Amino acid sequence: MRTIGVTGASGGVGSRVVRELLDRPQPPAVVALARRPEALPATEARRADYDDPASLRSAFAGLDTLVFISSDGVVETMCRHHEHVVAAAIDVGVPHVVYTSIVDIAPDSRFYYSPGHQDTETWLRASGVACCFARTSIFADFFVETWLAPARATGTLAVNAGAGEMSLVTRDDTAAALAAVAADGLEGVIDVTGPEALTGADVAAIAGVEYQPLADEEYRRRLAAEGNPGWLVDAFSSMFRSVVEGRFAVVSDDVARLTGRRPQPFAEFLRDEIARS
Numbered sequence: 001m002r003t004i005g006v007t008g009a010s011g012g013v014g015s016r017v018v019r020e021l022l023d024r025p026q027p028p029a030v031v032a033l034a035r036r037p038e039a040l041p042a043t044e045a046r047r048a049d050y051d052d053p054a055s056l057r058s059a060f061a062g063l064d065t066l067v068f069i070s071s072d073g074v075v076e077t078m079c080r081h082h083e084h085v086v087a088a089a090i091d092v093g094v095p096h097v098v099y100t101s102i103v104d105i106a107p108d109s110r111f112y113y114s115p116g117h118q119d120t121e122t123w124l125r126a127s128g129v130a131c132c133f134a135r136t137s138i139f140a141d142f143f144v145e146t147w148l149a150p151a152r153a154t155g156t157l158a159v160n161a162g163a164g165e166m167s168l169v170t171r172d173d174t175a176a177a178l179a180a181v182a183a184d185g186l187e188g189v190i191d192v193t194g195p196e197a198l199t200g201a202d203v204a205a206i207a208g209v210e211y212q213p214l215a216d217e218e219y220r221r222r223l224a225a226e227g228n229p230g231w232l233v234d235a236f237s238s239m240f241r242s243v244v245e246g247r248f249a250v251v252s253d254d255v256a257r258l259t260g261r262r263p264q265p266f267a268e269f270l271r272d273e274i275a276r277s
């Protein structure tokens, strides 16, 4: 039986990947990897702290596949974490890695996290380990939590997304695709996107709020005035700049092909989210 480890198993995507793998008709052995494994529901869990290389080497022992959920926060920290994960996977001889990259991966992107994902893909490619780069679009859940929930309170979605399109994809669909790739040991590149590309105006209309496209500097000024740290101002404003440039507009059939079900349209997802809240 194959053994699949999932990092970030306490998080939104990682926890769903663990569940998807365990729910398969012939589940592999699943090892949940997290900083605080004691907080995870009953399944084999090991401590794997991206900032503790020794913990990563122990945690990765015996894995056939590692689902590597990207780190977050300040980009220099993310890159240090990723270097540790790749080095540990190489040291231990993990044969297959599935990495959550980003669709906005072109070298000329100005998105805050794009160079970190480019570097991580480069390190993994150079390692000789069999890899699948699962390049994700913007998570629908993340968009709702971060921008639409406040917009529904104020009545206005005000971001610097212009008329750019986003192929919002749910964490559920992302996790299902990652689990399929991991379970089947697939290699290559997949684009993990929703079924359609929507503008800020489309998303606002679906949510029943006004859309106010902002200039980059105005959005940055508002984020800073709300007390957000500089890196977050850079991350959010550069993401929407990439949206304007069409870098998050890709719509792929990879999720449907891998999971056997169509990815959830945003309007349906939002309706379900509102019903749940």
Ligand SMILES: NC(=O)c1ccc[n+]([C@@H]2O[C@H](COP(=O)([O-])OP(=O)(O)OC[C@H]3O[C@@H](n4cnc5c(N)ncnc54)[C@H](OP(=O)(O)O)[C@@H]3O)[C@@H](O)[C@H]2O)c1
Pocket (backbone or CB within 6 Å): 007, 008, 009, 010, 011, 012, 013, 014, 034, 035, 036, 048, 049, 050, 051, 069, 070, 071, 072, 081, 100, 136, 137, 138, 139, 140, 142, 171
């Ligand atoms: N495409 C998008 O729209 C989008 C949006 C946001 C983020 N992302 C990226 O996608 C990833 C997964 O998204 P998500 O929604 O699952 O994020 P999430 O719910 O915040 O989960 C992040 C996971 O990373 C873990 N982590 C953080 N620092 C760690 C460390 N030092 N060592 C080990 N684990 C650590 C967290 O563990 P703890 O529970 O211990 O904190 C958590 O399990 C994010 O980490 C980020 O790279 C993508």
